[in-house]
Amino acid sequence: MHPVVAEPRRLLVIEPCEECRGLFPSLQKAGWLVEARALGEQVHHPCQVGMLCVHSGVESRLDELRAIILASSAEWVAVVRPEDMSSAKVRDFISEWFFDFHTKPVDLERLLVTLGRACGMAHLREHSDKYLADHSHELLGESASIRAVRRLLEKLGPTDTPVLVRGESGTGKELVANTLHRLSARARQPLVAINCGAIPENLIQSELFGHEKGAFTGAHQRKIGRIESADGGTLFLDEIGDLPLEMQANLLRFLQEMTIERVGGTKPINVDVRVIAATHINLEEAVAKGTFREDLYYRLNVLQVQMPSLRERLLDLPQLAHHFASVFSEEAGRRPRRFSQAALLAMTAHGWPGNVRELANRVRRGLVVAEGRQIEAEDLGLERTSKLPPVLGTLEEYKLQAERQAIGDALLQYSQNLSQAARALGVSRPTLYRLLHKHQLSWAGLDIRDAGS
Template sequence: MDLSAPRARRLLLVDPCEECLALGQRLVKDGWEVHSAALEGVGMPDSDLGLLRLQTSHVKNLKKVKALINATGMQWVVALPHALLVEPGVAKFIAEWFLDYHTLPFDHSRVDIALGRACGMAHLRTRHMGSGPRAEQFVFGNSEQARHLQRLIARIAPTDTPVLIRGESGSGKELIAQALHSQSLRRTGPFIAVNCGAIPEQLIQSELFGHEKGAFTGAHQRKIGRIEAADGGTLFLDEIGDLPMELQANLLRFLQEKQIERVGGQHTIQVDVRVLAATHVDLEAAIADGRFREDLYYRLNVLEIRTTPLRERVADILPMARHFARLYMAEIGRRPRNFSAAAIQAMQRHDWPGNGRELANRVRRGMVLADGREIEPADLGLAPTPSQPQGQLASLEQWVLRAERQALQTALAHSPGNMSQVAEHLKISRPTLYRLLRKHQIR
């Protein structure tokens, strides 16, 4: 139990009206810290909760309001006249972007209680989020390789240059992309991630570029593609090596011209997007085999970041494991547990073929299964497994799992780096292939 003194409640009023200012004066008498600012002059406020007085001018330029909410990372409530609430799209916008709303004039008893509750929730959220290092430190750890990666990201992030992120599956390529976005000048814009290997080939064109109503059978309405949805922000193309050749040509044209056409469309659309791509495939070998365009490779690989496998970053294993334990504590609803000395040794000895993703999954398992005060190797699934006694039969489930894993390994050895061919050999779809690879923690 936290017995420390109660924390002051801090409220920021943005573009306040006379009634909002009167509310602020009343809250100050009740012990609140209240500040006010114009929308354009908010900066990075030291407050727990924000109250925006929504005006017609805001509704005409919602990008500014969204940018404010994204940039501050605070909880926000909104005050507005009832006439504005019934304007088209306003209710939906408030529901998506604000914790609560109040119509003017204020119901004083309701607004006081609601703001107190909202501020209390903001305190809990800040305490939970601030209980350890920043997310970037969680992801990359404390090793020399991790610190080098942090410095590299800090240098690259502010530019608009394309970046190719390379490394083994599960080694944090998407987290690196998110770090690049969050430290960039585009951080208030959208971050759109696309797994090029998990979308059926017949849908990739529409998913990336969008389509117009009636463009093909089943196109009952216009669809905005992922590229267009990333306008003003960052587009992350994961597993770019699995993109079909015909789509590679379309993507190259977009990178050169910064324009797209929706499927079935007649007009070009200007799009302002920074492109980040990632792959575990040897793209140079794919180019030599005719599976990847060389000109697209050079467009994407202007700057390059390579992830280091977790087995080569032993110093990062324990900090990352502790982070995942804190992360899953609230999800699982159990008190925090430390890792025993035996568990730490087992984690440091393990080869981690699934890298950070495997570590996260094993820690989650350990949090659920641990009965004692500490998480033991067996809870993580890392305890030595005794050999099967001769003559003892495995269960049907064990035989099925072994057969699945052997089939995957054989197909991968036959077509290394070519997920389309691997899926074809196994007679399964690429999404199913990726699901099985995650299940067996392969690659």
């Protein structure tokens, strides 16, 4: 086996005081690459950990510091004089934005432990961010149901065949349409979406097919409809079950002939689109009641994707919640927060009638109102519960989740010594390396120069 070489651990120190500068040789001896910057300098320096030396002049520049922290992926540690902690503004700022803090005089050994833990947390956050970036379509999760959907989309994406996406409101049907378009040969062409239930009945003909100048009162110029504007690309018809019967006949004619006529026009226009439709209602029942055309149903329902409700994929709740916390944190002007165990338990016990859309909205609320370092059940508008969660997945899924959690906890606790992490887990160091690779956990940059190994 080739020896594993640790990447250097980088520490950016802003506004270093004389005492902090005196620590630099010891920090470098411990394996840190230390870079010092004044607050007014360009401080966008790649690092795993940032350290701020708080002094009286910093309090008036907290907005500037907040922007620096938001722009970095590092974890931050504050060094502060005891008397400065009497300022509520400073206390709130440190509580909101920093991984930990040390008061002067600084205990070097304690600081080294803090920096090591912060570095481990930064690597875990970096891995999570990369994972989310690689899954930007937001069809996240490791439950069997969502993995089956992703596999199906990989097969359906390259085809030009119509797809009907079914599922409750808020399950992510529009995300399915985005993914199918991205995976198709039409990906460079437009994806045009229209909500069939959100357009007034007297306007939907013009919205879909367009109109010529003078076609009706107020038609002062030609309008290109949604279908024509999607030419060469994908047309997404959301809530197709809400389309009026008269428009269903017009849409069926277009699907059969792939030509349209603008309102007030007489010339047929060829349009080449791939059609994806979505609905939350039972179309079979609608056909039986006569509110949806049977021939249109068969024209649209060639390939089908069934989106699971959030209740059917509770195993994915933590990952989805953390994803939304990361997405909305910048909007709220706050660092991403983790969820307390009570919050996770409350989320598991909740019925989620609004599905993933409801989860996103509750997390957005939680980020705004949370006052502690974690988002609590009350911040999400949920009641605390002591009820044990239901079985969320298969035994294999539980094993994988538990294995990954144990490795992550060990890396945080023993971020400077991989041999100790392996011993704590009861495995050999080569086995730990294989587990890190298996779970795609980032550990590069951790100090693995283990004494006595």
